[in-house]
Amino acid sequence: MSKPGIREIARIANVSPGTVDRALHGRKGITEETRRRILAIAGSIGYSPDLAARALSTRRAPVLVGVSIPREIRYYFDQLLAGIMSEAGRFDRLGVKVLYSPMERLGQDDVQKASELLSRRVDALILTPGDPQALTPVIDEAESRGVRVICVDTDAPSSRRSTAVCVNPEVCGRLAAELLASYLPEGSGAAVITGMLEVEDHAKKTAGFQAMYVGNGGGAVQVIEAHEDEDEAFQKCFALLSRNPIAGIYVNTVNCLPVCRAIGAAGLAGKVKLITTDLFREMAVFFEKGVIAASIHGRPFAQGEIAVRLALDHLLNGRPLPRESLLMPHVVMRSNLRHFLDAMEPAAHRRSAAEAFGGRQL
Amino acid sequence: MSKPGIREIARIANVSPGTVDRALHGRKGITEETRRRILAIAGSIGYSPDLAARALSTRRAPVLVGVSIPREIRYYFDQLLAGIMSEAGRFDRLGVKVLYSPMERLGQDDVQKASELLSRRVDALILTPGDPQALTPVIDEAESRGVRVICVDTDAPSSRRSTAVCVNPEVCGRLAAELLASYLPEGSGAAVITGMLEVEDHAKKTAGFQAMYVGNGGGAVQVIEAHEDEDEAFQKCFALLSRNPIAGIYVNTVNCLPVCRAIGAAGLAGKVKLITTDLFREMAVFFEKGVIAASIHGRPFAQGEIAVRLALDHLLNGRPLPRESLLMPHVVMRSNLRHFLDAMEPAAHRRSAAEAFGGRQL
DNA sequence: CTGAAAGCGCTAACAA
DNA sequence: TTGTTAGCGCTTTCAG
Numbered sequence: 133m134s135k136p137g138i139r140e141i142a143r144i145a146n147v148s149p150g151t152v153d154r155a156l157h158g159r160k161g162i163t164e165e166t167r168r169r170i171l172a173i174a175g176s177i178g179y180s181p182d183l184a185a186r187a188l189s190t191r192r193a194p195v196l197v198g199v200s201i202p203r204e205i206r207y208y209f210d211q212l213l214a215g216i217m218s219e220a221g222r223f224d225r226l227g228v229k230v231l232y233s234p235m236e237r238l239g240q241d242d243v244q245k246a247s248e249l250l251s252r253r254v255d256a257l258i259l260t261p262g263d264p265q266a267l268t269p270v271i272d273e274a275e276s277r278g279v280r281v282i283c284v285d286t287d288a289p290s291s292r293r294s295t296a297v298c299v300n301p302e303v304c305g306r307l308a309a310e311l312l313a314s315y316l317p318e319g320s321g322a323a324v325i326t327g328m329l330e331v332e333d334h335a336k337k338t339a340g341f342q343a344m345y346v347g348n349g350g351g352a353v354q355v356i357e358a359h360e361d362e363d364e365a366f367q368k369c370f371a372l373l374s375r376n377p378i379a380g381i382y383v384n385t386v387n388c389l390p391v392c393r394a395i396g397a398a399g400l401a402g403k404v405k406l407i408t409t410d411l412f413r414e415m416a417v418f419f420e421k422g423v424i425a426a427s428i429h430g431r432p433f434a435q436g437e438i439a440v441r442l443a444l445d446h447l448l449n450g451r452p453l454p455r456e457s458l459l460m461p462h463v464v465m466r467s468n469l470r471h472f473l474d475a476m477e478p479a480a481h482r483r484s485a486a487e488a489f490g491g492r493q494l
Numbered sequence: 495m496s497k498p499g500i501r502e503i504a505r506i507a508n509v510s511p512g513t514v515d516r517a518l519h520g521r522k523g524i525t526e527e528t529r530r531r532i533l534a535i536a537g538s539i540g541y542s543p544d545l546a547a548r549a550l551s552t553r554r555a556p557v558l559v560g561v562s563i564p565r566e567i568r569y570y571f572d573q574l575l576a577g578i579m580s581e582a583g584r585f586d587r588l589g590v591k592v593l594y595s596p597m598e599r600l601g602q603d604d605v606q607k608a609s610e611l612l613s614r615r616v617d618a619l620i621l622t623p624g625d626p627q628a629l630t631p632v633i634d635e636a637e638s639r640g641v642r643v644i645c646v647d648t649d650a651p652s653s654r655r656s657t658a659v660c661v662n663p664e665v666c667g668r669l670a671a672e673l674l675a676s677y678l679p680e681g682s683g684a685a686v687i688t689g690m691l692e693v694e695d696h697a698k699k700t701a702g703f704q705a706m707y708v709g710n711g712g713g714a715v716q717v718i719e720a721h722e723d724e725d726e727a728f729q730k731c732f733a734l735l736s737r738n739p740i741a742g743i744y745v746n747t748v749n750c751l752p753v754c755r756a757i758g759a760a761g762l763a764g765k766v767k768l769i770t771t772d773l774f775r776e777m778a779v780f781f782e783k784g785v786i787a788a789s790i791h792g793r794p795f796a797q798g799e800i801a802v803r804l805a806l807d808h809l810l811n812g813r814p815l816p817r818e819s820l821l822m823p824h825v826v827m828r829s830n831l832r833h834f835l836d837a838m839e840p841a842a843h844r845r846s847a848a849e850a851f852g853g854r855q856l
Numbered sequence: 857c858t859g860a861a862a863g864c865g866c867t868a869a870c871a872a
Numbered sequence: 873t874t875g876t877t878a879g880c881g882c883t884t885t886c887a888g
Contacts, residue, residue: 135556135589137881148859153883161857180586185881187546188864222807226588227546306829314676314787344829425676445584460833460856463825467668467706471822494822499865510875515867523873547865550880 136177144177145170156181183448187227194227195447197440198249200259201284204237205386207412208432209260211476212285215436216258223444238262238286246270256280256443264288280446280453284439285432286333287456294446297439299430300458301333305340305382307463308407311426312380313348315405320379323354323372325365327385337384337409354378358387366390373398380405392418411464411472419469429462429472431494462494498539506539507532518543556589557809559802560611562621563646566599567748569774570794571622573838574647577798578620585806600624600648608632618642618805626650642808642815646801647794648695649818656808659801661792662820663695667702667744669825670769673788674742675710677767682741685716685734687727689747699746699771716740720749728752735760742767754780773826773834781831791824791834793856824856 138156142149147166154162155170173179199216202209213232220230233249235241239262246259247270257274261267261283271281271291283296312322324341326334342353356372358365369391372378381404383391388408392415395404402422408415410430418424438457445451464472475494500518504511509528516524517532535541561578564571575594582592595611597603601624608621609632619636623629623645633643633653645658674684686703688696704715718734720727731753734740743766745753750770754777757766764784770777772792780786800819807813826834837856 138883139881149882150860150884151858154858157883163857166857182550182881183588184546184549185864186883188544188550188866188880189882189884190864222803222811224545300830300833303830303833307825307827310827310829311676314673340829441584449584460824460830462822463669465669465672466710467672467702468662468665468822471662471665500867501865511866512868512876513874516874519867525873528873544865547880548867550864550882551866551868552880 135182136179137182138179140177141170141174141179144173183226194229195223195444196229196231196252196254196256197443198231198233198246198252198254198257198259200233200235200242200245200249200257202236202238202240202260202262203234205412207476208386208410208430209234212260212432212436215433215438216440217436218433219437219440219444223448226448228444228448235262242267243270246274250274250277250279254279255447256282258282258284258439258443260285261288261291262286264291267291280443282439282443282453284435285430289332295442295453296456297435297442298333298456298458299435299461301336302340303458304409304428304430304461305337305342305384306344307461308337308382308426308428309341309344309350310348311463312382312405312407313345313350315425316350316379318349319351321351321354321377322380322382323356323369323376323378325356325358325369325381325383325385325387325391327360327387328357329355334384341382341384350380358385358390360385360387362387362390366394369394370397373400373404378404380407382407384409386410386412388418388424389414392423395423411469411476413473413476416469416473419464419466425465427464429464431459431462433475433494434459497544498541499544500541502539503532503536503541506535556591557585557806558591558593558614558616558618559805560593560595560608560614560616560619560621562595562597562604562607562611562619564598564600564602564622564624565596567774569838570748570772570792571596574622574794574798577795577800578802579798580795581799581802581806585810588810590806590810597624604629605632608636612636612639612641616641617809618644620644620646620801620805622647623650623653624648626653629653642805644801644805644815646797647792651694657804657815658818659797659804660695660818660820661797661823663698664702665820666771666790666792666823667699667704667746668706669823670699670744670788670790671703671706671712672710673825674744674767674769675707675712677787678712678741680711681713683713683716683739684742684744685718685731685738685740687718687720687731687743687745687747687749687753689722689749690719691717696746703744703746720747720752722747722749724749724752728756731756732759735762735766740766742769744769746771748772748774750786751776754785757785773831773838775835775838778831778835781826781828787827789826791826793821793824795837795856796821 138149138152142152152170155167220228233245235245242262243266257279268291271293274281275292281293283293287296324338326338329335345353356368365387395401405425408424408427411427446453500511500514504514514532517529582590595607597607604624605628619641630653633655636643637654643655645655649658686700688700691697707715718730727749767787770786770789773789808815
């Protein structure tokens with residue numbers, strides 16, 4: 133009682149396998165009527181093609197997934213890449229190959245890298261549009277050639293990209309606000325330190341924070357743009373703390389270390405509550421000191437997995453792509469810090485690939 | 495310039511494809527010398543097998559994954575099942591089939607259901623051992639027949655099950671404690687309402703809570719076993735609140751509604767901070783009223799996905815199974831409540847399967 | 857418009 | 873010990 137194949141359909145329809153193939157694939161050279169008949173039979177017996185056989189027969193080039201993401205910041209994009217590779221690796225039996233063409237840092241060379249991958253005839257393109265404006269023509273060009281573009285980590289919403297996989301920025305901001313409010317007396321003043329409000333992600337996180345913070349009985353919220361610059365963040369933060377009665381700070385971006393230092397320099401460690409974003413090793417000590425109360429973690433590994441998963445579900449199984457896929461951030465606190473740090477250990481430190489895999493399951 | 499195959503090696507070595515096959519797979523019936531020669535050639539030309547062709551040739555029977563999980567509590571196990579089906583569905587083109595044989599509720603009939611699936615010759619068995627003692631012989635029997643057993647949601651640690659996929663219970667307890675402490679003045683008394691301390695999951699969550707709560711400056715912690723009974727939980731909780739200065743409660747199990755009611759009945763809504771476990775629709779109103787401050791969510795959908803993923807990675811790709819896979823719980827607060835509720839909508843309410851899929855990505 | 861037949865690269869059963 | 877051969881399920885070319 134094996135899975136029905138194309139021959140079985142042919143037998144029932146009393147036609148040849150070739151005709152069934154034509155019907156199934158909408159090829160020309162077949163009557164509309166026989167096509168319908170064959171499709172009906174195929175549907176009714178629950179036919180589904182054997183992909184291995186198809187791959188063998190068409191000796192079709194392997195499914196190529198182009199990946200163009202930054203190399204820096206390592207701790208973050210390493211995890212994104214690991215998620216991509218982990219998921220892609222599950223399908224290498226099916227001929228799925230990844231072409232990895234990283235750029236040095238976000239927004240740098242991305243047009244060139246994407247075009248290059250495109251010319252290498254990839255079937256799907258996973259990328260982090262650091263400069264959405266510049267990249268939009270390339271994305272649109274790719275889509276018009278039938279190459280599905282999946283934005284990951286950051287979106288290019290006005291392009292024709294098929295889908296985007298990001299952490300839900302509004303929820304990040306709201307969670308930060310709700311957590312912060314839980315630490316502070318009602319009406320406490322707070323500050324958001326962000327990168328640039330022109331960046332959609334930064335703006336949404338900030339807006340989410342503001343909405344939730346005041347809604348939760350918090351006081352005034354000051355917003356500071358630090359442009360991802362360490363010195364600027366330190367200066368502005370230190371100045372802020374010496375002028376204003378700030379009880380809590382939410383750092384929107386990865387640029388939290390200077391803020392930690394500024395809090396320390398102002399002698400407010402543990403006094404001012406700090407909520408940060410993502411996680412890297414240097415932050416651990418500030419958790420232990422009680423400077424960082426919690427961090428809203430963007431789950432880059434999961435983002436990578438999901439991006440590949442969506443691409444392959446579409447390419448291999450014909451599933452439609454959602455417009456976007458927003459994932460829930462994790463909350464990192466002292467309780468679970470160790471687990472997040474462990475999960476970003478390089479795989480080499482683990483006893484086996486399986487363990488590396490298992491260990492990633494956050 | 496196509497990829498060299500087994501015939502190419504045969505041509506170079508001046509032997510037949512059959513011999514190359516024997517050499518490559520360490521089969522018997524070949525001289526050690528010719529084997530070495532062939533392996534050398536294979537290595538030097540960078541041979542790698544065409545897996546599609548191999549799969550086609552070896553025509554394995556469909557991969558059967560047996561699933562035996564409870565039907566009740568619906569909200570929870572529906573999501574677990576949805577995760578299982580979603581992940582399995584991605585592989586049905588590869589001949590993966592799920593045999594679903596649910597029991598009415600946890601620990602009921604599980605031996606019978608598991609044995610039944612075993613006799614249906616499944617390749618892997620995913621189950622929730624509600625009664626680990628009773629199930630251990632069946633699990634061991636399965637494993638000795640080469641059927642990989644994957645415990646999900648709850649473990650049978652003294653059996654020979656291949657792996658277990660659970661939420662990390664200790665982290666659940668610790669997170670609850672840390673969150674609770676953030677709401678309360680130092681030294682506040684707290685209570686844990688659990689099911690039965692003989693259940694490993696309940697014990698570990700309780701222990702995690704206690705360790706973290708006192709470590710975080712909390713006061714005394716009272717532990718109450720409510721045996722998953724609504725009335726018992728209400729009575730005990732109400733009595734507790736009237737006798738003791740309790741500032742926060744952590745409910746370890748799904749049995750939180752009577753606790754919410756008891757808090758209300760004691761006139762302490764919003765005054766006593768409550769941390770719960772998981773999420774179902776009836777809880778939403780208590781979030782909105784401020785009775786529930788947060789809930790530690792066990793991510794049943796993700797657990798189901800991961801269980802299937804591990805099984806198939808092992809079965810199809812030969813990846814080793816980790817001893818266990820503990821996942822990080824999510825923290826549900828007012829900030830993100832809506833997203834969790836949306837994700838548990840039945841798929842029928844959504845516009846398309848893709849959206850249902852995308853929407854699950856928490 | 858439809859049928860027949862030749863592979864795709866590999867495995868496995870049977871011959872030599 | 874080694875060679876030969878017949879498929880696995882599908883696509884594709886060439887006849888009819």
